[in-house]
Amino acid sequence: MKSETRKKLKMGYINADMTLKEVQKDYTQESISDNPRPLGPYYAYNGRYLEIRGGMFENFRGILTWISLLVFFIPFSSGYYCIDSFLVLYFGETNNAVWHVISIIFYSIICLPTSYLCIRYFRYIHRFELFTIRHIRVRFNRVTRQVYIQRPKYCGGTVVFKWEHIMPSNFGESGSDMGGTNMVNLMTFHPYKTGFPVAHSVGIGKNTYNGQDYKDEWEFIRRYMEHGPDNLPKPRLSTHLPMPFHGLEGHIKPMIHAAKNAPTFWMYILLIPVFLILLPFYTVGYFISECLCWQPRWPKVIRQAGRKGKPIPKETTLSDYSPKVQQAILESRLEWGVRDEKTGKWVDYGNS
CATH class of the missing domain: 1.10.287 (Helix Hairpins)
Structure with a gap:
């Protein structure tokens, strides 16, 4: 956001500050679950890469x-x-x-x-739901040890980051154990590690009310990237094509959760007609949204990444964007401060 826009909207900088210990840690080396599980939905899984759905608020898609x-x-x-x-x-x-x-x-x-x-x-x-990319995708390439995020151009476009720079945001040192929030698994690439002026974040997989699901799926991806697909459960692959049942699960789970947590029996009874009306409404809207969107191919360099003799994709830098966008990004860099937990002072890591 440009500084002029911030002043016009009377907005300051939202300091998403983290501690030095949090941003220096390599999260790819620590096991945080004994039960790695692929919750998905996954679009590809082989010895070179796995691919999972990205994006957030899929459970509201259709409205x-x-x-x-x-x-x-x-x-x-x-x-x-x-x-x-x-x-x-x-x-x-x-x-x-x-x-x-x-x-x-x-x-x-x-x-x-x-x-x-x-x-x-x-x-x-x-364009959040119509006439755009059908699903944001995130590809983890274990050969090049890179993470590729496919997004619409107006949302930053396709970006490339090192696997070692990834930071899980829903748990552990960088998160807050977001159990019961019905969120997707959030991953962040902090500017302290990437050198990019601002952080890039992406949500992967399904929404869940169980905080352990975040850890199990992250552990599945971590072990795949570090040790390969051996000794890991093989995920069921989903199709890119629009299907009428795709929106059913994302909408029915919050409704079932609401019913289970209904404070009274009469509230439970009142929820039944709401389900009968809203569930078809949401599901059909989701299907229409999928039909009116498309799924683009990855750039050729990413499709071939990890094959013998093929080049390794270049990591995303500020120079990949237009001068106008570069300036707006630089004006937002103050949101990503790092504080030394020992001294309580801000750390100057070339981002201020």
């Missing part, structure tokens, strides 16, 4: 799709009626020309401004 379709209906329907009235006048198929002229003016007044608002502003909202 914005219905809202977007409703918003789109306004300019599309008014544009249709405007064109229809014009064609009726043009071919002389009416005896009431005045009415159709008024209709053209009325629907034009609705169509043109709403179309402008959709193109100019609403595209920043609907």
